[in-house]
Amino acid sequence: MPLDTSRVLDSELIRKYLPRGRTIEELEQELEPVIKQELKGRIKALLKEKDAVLVAHYYVSADLQELAAETGGFTSDSLDMARFGHEHPASTLAVAGVRFMGETAKILNPEKKVLMPDLEATCSLDLGCPAEDFAAFCDEHPDRTVVVYANTSAEVKARSDWMVTSSIAEKVVAHLHEKGKKILWAPDKYLGDYVQRKTGADLLSWDGACVVHEEFKAQALKDMRIEDPEAGVLVHPESPRGIIEQADFVGSTTQLIQAARDLPHKKFIVATDRGIFHRMRQAAPGKIFIPAPIAGETVDCIACAHCPWMAMNGLQNLTRALETGENEIHVDPQVGRRARIAVERMLEFSRSLRK
Numbered sequence: 001m002p003l004d005t006s007r008v009l010d011s012e013l014i015r016k017y018l019p020r021g022r023t024i025e026e027l028e029q030e031l032e033p034v035i036k037q038e039l040k041g042r043i044k045a046l047l048k049e050k051d052a053v054l055v056a057h058y059y060v061s062a063d064l065q066e067l068a069a070e071t072g073g074f075t076s077d078s079l080d081m082a083r084f085g086h087e088h089p090a091s092t093l094a095v096a097g098v099r100f101m102g103e104t105a106k107i108l109n110p111e112k113k114v115l116m117p118d119l120e121a122t123c124s125l126d127l128g129c130p131a132e133d134f135a136a137f138c139d140e141h142p143d144r145t146v147v148v149y150a151n152t153s154a155e156v157k158a159r160s161d162w163m164v165t166s167s168i169a170e171k172v173v174a175h176l177h178e179k180g181k182k183i184l185w186a187p188d189k190y191l192g193d194y195v196q197r198k199t200g201a202d203l204l205s206w207d208g209a210c211v212v213h214e215e216f217k218a219q220a221l222k223d224m225r226i227e228d229p230e231a232g233v234l235v236h237p238e239s240p241r242g243i244i245e246q247a248d249f250v251g252s253t254t255q256l257i258q259a260a261r262d263l264p265h266k267k268f269i270v271a272t273d274r275g276i277f278h279r280m281r282q283a284a285p286g287k288i289f290i291p292a293p294i295a296g297e298t299v300d301c302i303a304c305a306h307c308p309w310m311a312m313n314g315l316q317n318l319t320r321a322l323e324t325g326e327n328e329i330h331v332d333p334q335v336g337r338r339a340r341i342a343v344e345r346m347l348e349f350s351r352s353l354r355k
């Protein structure tokens with residue numbers, strides 16, 4: 001797969017945006033249960049008072065995921081978070097995840113208020129794909145259909161023809177390939193590589209990566225499987241090729257949870273953010289989940305199998321956002337209208353698959 005390496009991922013930039021010190025998630029793990037209960041009670045009351053619903057990702061804390069379930073909200077992958085927020089009648093969406101998830105919610109629901117616990121919660125894929133550079137890349141390849149991953153800014157989505165998430169990327173690219181389209185893909189090079197190999201499409205990729213998934217180590221995973229040959233391997237497609245090649249199942253977070261439940265293995269090695277273990281244990285009680293290895297014996301990782309930006313979501317900053325209405329996501333209406341075409345195209349396509 002050709003890769004545009006002219007704009008190399010700026011790891012300094014990514015480090016600059018990493019949360020400093022201990023994350024709110026770590027700090028909240030130490031809260032007394034009674035304080036947590038008080039905060040949860042306050043959030044429940046605020047959600048009602050503000051006509052709001054909580055939409056969370058599987059990588060945020062178990063407390064937030066549980067709260068979403070207890071209040072008629074929802075925890076899921078990026079595609080179903082977008083769908084749920086769009087279809088729910090609440091006038092405010094409280095999104096516990098990272099910024100691109102809040103922006104996607106706003107793009108689809110410009111009339112709704114979208115709040116997030118922390119607006120600084122970003123994503124290395126989004127950071128590694130600045131809108132201006134991306135526009136120049138697109139201009140250099142006007143013959144290609146532009147397909148961008150959800151993990152991008154609203155401006156990047158506005159420059160695209162299609163937005164996709166990990167659960168539907170392969171199907172969308174296969175569909176475009178069948179129609180004879182050449183693809184310009186951004187920003188995740190590993191997901192791009194995976195989709196290219198699955199579909200055979202002519203796909204030119206941006207050079208971006210997720211700091212969490214890029215850390216999984218193929219040789220260490222091989223060693224682990226030799227030690228534990230009975231264990232199944234579940235892999236998110238943001239992982240490098242050497243990890244994906246060892247998978248029993250590759251898919252989005254929701255698809256991985258379903259596989260954990262449905263595959264016959266009693267034990268799984270999991271190559272994605274360890275926040276997902278909470279839901280995997282609920283979906284497949286009694287099964288054992290172990291994280292895929294990150295840096296062999298010498299742990300030298302930025303993320304250590306847990307997204308530092310997802311960990312910026314907590315009960316306390318969610319309470320504050322709901323109380324004050326601050327941390328609202330704004331998307332320039334013109335940008336939003338253009339981005340919406342790409343997002344709607346994916347939703348329409350996913351509806352056609354379900355018919």
Ligand code: 13P
Pocket residue numbers: 076077078079151165166167210236238251252253254
């Ligand atoms: P999913 O859409 O599979 O939940 O992935 C989102 C993400 O950011 C994974 O790192």
Ligand code: SF4
Pocket residue numbers: 098122123124125151210211212213238273307308309310
């Ligand atoms: Fe982005 Fe990776 Fe975090 Fe997902 S896990 S939000 S891709 S940095």
